[in-house]
Amino acid sequence: MARVKGALATRKRRKKVLKLAKGYWGAKSKHFKMAKEAVMKSGNYAYIGRKQRKRDFRRLWITRISAGCKANGINYSTFMNGLKKAGITLNRKMLSEIAIADAEGFTALVEKAKAAL
Secondary structure (H helix, E strand, O other): OOOOOOOHHHHHHHHHHHHOOOOOOOHHHOOOOHHHHHHHHHHHHHHHHHHHHHHHHHHHHHHHHHHHHOOOOOOOOHHHHHHHHHOOOOOHHHHHHHHOEEEEEHHHHHHHHHHHH
């Protein structure tokens, strides 16, 4: 029986890694060993970044809502508690959009939250 060598699979694997490392600085885009390490590291950063993006956006929305609340004489936690008690189930993303785009609408929400407390 003929001996099977792994040249095709090895070349395919190495080309895949080098393609992913395209644009990296210096030898990291040319040498397989360095490219493999750089691609693994960048994959880890990308994975972590996908989690951090969610945190960052939530923090931004809370900051915007808090600014809108302070303009209406209430703090963020009291406002959110009032909304919960009033039965208003708007998420933070939508509340921040309302606080930016529709100040009168946000003021109405603040009044409903205050009334529910």
